[in-house]
Amino acid sequence: MPQNKKEGLFFTTIVCFSMVISMSAYNLLLHGQFSLSNLFGGLVPGFIVAFIFDVLVVSSPAKKIAFALPVNKEKNIQMIIAVSSCMVLGMVFFMSMYGVIMQFGFTENFLSYYIGSFTKNLIMALPLQLLIVGPICRMILKMSRQSSWLKETNN
Structure with a gap:
């Protein structure tokens, strides 16, 4: 887990990027629209939206909820699972909405599209975060601590 603000920003960035690229590929595959141009074409706006939701909307309430759980x-490991699960729920809630709006707009079928998208995204995002992205990003964070650039200085 991050131990200072630099580590927190670094960790948030690599987790967010990893989840956005993975979930974008997954959704493009689901809709039969996968290509590298589609994947990379939506990556920057998707990352920006996800990062903003993560930092400004989801992170604080997710952590409060996770720390209030009876773990x-x-x-x-219990705290990692609790925080990660709450983060995934919040991010899937908002990013599924973003995806449906970008794909279909606000139509009369918005709610049914959203519920389907939320369900499919949660089924993929939760194990992806808990079993692959989270552990890899924590390993990267741990390795990066050995370099001096993540250490906070009092300058």
Whole structure:
């Protein structure tokens, strides 16, 4: 877990980027529209939207909810699972809405499209975050701590 603001920003950025590229590929595949040009064409706007939602909307309430859950806060793995799960729920809620709006706009079928999108995205995003992206990004964070650029200075 991040230990200072630089680490927090770095960790948020790599997790957000990893989830956006993975979930974008997944959704393009689901809709039969996968190509590298489609993937990379939507990557920057998707990342910007996801990063803003993550930092400004989802992170704080997700952490408050996770810390209020009846988990053993002394066990790091339980807190990682709780925080990650709450983050995924919040991000899937907003990013599914973003995806439906970008794909279909606000139509009379918006709610049915949204519910379908939310369900399919949650089924993919939760295990992706808990089993692949989260552990890899925590490993990258741990390795990056060995370099001096993430350490906070008092300058």
